[in-house]
Amino acid sequence: MTRKLTIRDIAQLAGVSIATVSRVLNHKPDVDPQTRERILQIMDTHSFAPDLSAVQLAGSPSRRKPVSPHTFPADFLWGAATSAYQIEGATQEDGRGPSIWDAFVNEPGTTWRGETAAIAADHYHRVSEDVALMSELNLKAYRFSLAWPRILPQGTGPINSQGLDFYDRLVDTLLAHQICPVATLYHWDLPLALHNRGSWLARETAYAFADYAEIVSRRLGDRVSWWITHNEPWCTAYLGYGIGAHAPGLQDLSSAVTAAHHVLLSHGLAAARIRSHAQTEPFIGITLNLTPIYAADENEATQQGIECLDVLHNRWFLDPLFHGSYPARLFSDLTVSPPHIAHDDMQVISTPLDFLGVNYYSRSLIRSPLRFGIQQLQRSNNHLSYEPVVPVPEASYTQMAWEIYPQGLADVLLRVQRDYAPPRILITENGAAFEDAWDGREHVPDKRRVQYLREHLLALEMALNQGVPVQGYFAWSLLDNFEWIDGYSRRFGLVYVDFATQRRIIKESGRWYAALIKSVSNATSGTSSSL
Numbered sequence: 001m002t003r004k005l006t007i008r009d010i011a012q013l014a015g016v017s018i019a020t021v022s023r024v025l026n027h028k029p030d031v032d033p034q035t036r037e038r039i040l041q042i043m044d045t046h047s048f049a050p051d052l053s054a055v056q057l058a059g060s061p062s063r064r065k066p067v068s069p070h071t072f073p074a075d076f077l078w079g080a081a082t083s084a085y086q087i088e089g090a091t092q093e094d095g096r097g098p099s100i101w102d103a104f105v106n107e108p109g110t111t112w113r114g115e116t117a118a119i120a121a122d123h124y125h126r127v128s129e130d131v132a133l134m135s136e137l138n139l140k141a142y143r144f145s146l147a148w149p150r151i152l153p154q155g156t157g158p159i160n161s162q163g164l165d166f167y168d169r170l171v172d173t174l175l176a177h178q179i180c181p182v183a184t185l186y187h188w189d190l191p192l193a194l195h196n197r198g199s200w201l202a203r204e205t206a207y208a209f210a211d212y213a214e215i216v217s218r219r220l221g222d223r224v225s226w227w228i229t230h231n232e233p234w235c236t237a238y239l240g241y242g243i244g245a246h247a248p249g250l251q252d253l254s255s256a257v258t259a260a261h262h263v264l265l266s267h268g269l270a271a272a273r274i275r276s277h278a279q280t281e282p283f284i285g286i287t288l289n290l291t292p293i294y295a296a297d298e299n300e301a302t303q304q305g306i307e308c309l310d311v312l313h314n315r316w317f318l319d320p321l322f323h324g325s326y327p328a329r330l331f332s333d334l335t336v337s338p339p340h341i342a343h344d345d346m347q348v349i350s351t352p353l354d355f356l357g358v359n360y361y362s363r364s365l366i367r368s369p370l371r372f373g374i375q376q377l378q379r380s381n382n383h384l385s386y387e388p389v390v391p392v393p394e395a396s397y398t399q400m401a402w403e404i405y406p407q408g409l410a411d412v413l414l415r416v417q418r419d420y421a422p423p424r425i426l427i428t429e430n431g432a433a434f435e436d437a438w439d440g441r442e443h444v445p446d447k448r449r450v451q452y453l454r455e456h457l458l459a460l461e462m463a464l465n466q467g468v469p470v471q472g473y474f475a476w477s478l479l480d481n482f483e484w485i486d487g488y489s490r491r492f493g494l495v496y497v498d499f500a501t502q503r504r505i506i507k508e509s510g511r512w513y514a515a516l517i518k519s520v521s522n523a524t525s526g527t528s529s530s531l
Helices: 007-014 018-025 033-045 100-105 127-136 161-176 192-196 203-220 233-242 253-277 300-323 330-334 345-349 407-419 447-465 508-524
Strands: 077-081 141-145 180-186 226-231 283-289 293-295 355-359 364-367 425-430 470-476 495-498 503-506
Touching (some): 007 018, 033 447, 100 192, 161 180, 226 233, 226 253, 233 253, 283 300, 293 300, 425 447, 447 470, 447 508
């Protein structure tokens, strides 16, 4: 009989101390990534399973609790998400025009190692293979985005039929595999021609977007029911126009609030066009990246900081969409003048949504004492400052340096339901980047991602049990992809992509997710298990 390995054995095999192995088992952030990955690979190779008493996940006993399939309704949309620019490649094929990201990535120093999305995951040429993978993962839905410059190379004017044909084939292939298509019209890839004519700083771009939405809904609206107008408009406006971290790389907060207003206006205009031209009853929403803000102390400066950051990260877009007005302190906090707002703009922007898409990755934890100049915008009206708590003691982090905090998902959902009450909510993105290692065969171990997904789905269960109307969950991402300014250095996928060969390998997390979806399906027929 083979002797069961102990933590001491794993430590000897890895050439580290027992304490280091223990810290990896307990997901402590202070183990360097290479050592952590080596230890995890050894554990996986030897099928090492520590005694539960050896693993202490402080403050989070729920991490060992299984996900119950009985919590989720039979029509729950279990899916995965991607975006066009991050996976399609073929940036200069079949009539596609350039986008602002094509221009941005060609500027020196904008992306990791100067990498671009010219090929990405080559999804444009591999739709059949990728949809077959979705079916193998038991996905019930797939959230994808359409590339505006692939359909309208100049942003307006002549339609590129080859571009529309591509998405037509994608939708048909999804439906042939009984996968519900969820279409996002804009995931940051503004046609470069429109940027050159004023970008999101020009009001005309909002009307151009509405025309684009009409073109797409006329073509796909007989088969697509779920529509998302914009993905993370906060990133479009603040990262793209405010601080210059994303395309088009502007650094002007006045431009950021103008761009944000025009993006919101375009959302309302597009929603009306989709309702008018879709042939099946549409469910129309918008996706926001929401970040709960927490205090590490009870000081007045910290409490004011929470209000300030909540306005910046959450209420900037939630308030106009649901209440028809911007937060009173938004523009003074940003030290800018309000954008030009026409008399009916807010009514258009607050057109009723059928659902809200929520992207959740992490939280923000802040504290006093007063420190000036730590971060731009981190000040309240009376100039009391605060700072982020980084790293959070005892916390675990993803490769993006984002704290893993599943409770934040439940807190965001409960807050949105309490303060804004959307009729439905979809979790349109949730996932983690880790340093995945492929052994060259058919196995990619990623136990940390499995745990991440399990913990966040337990938080989602908590929200569902408290009455939050969540109707879908989309893991980010289906595939490893081009991760914007981080190039190919960050992997979020349920499916590993070897970018040199474009070979796809389903990761351990993908297998786990597929089994969970199957267990939920079985629960409706009376045969189920928990994962």
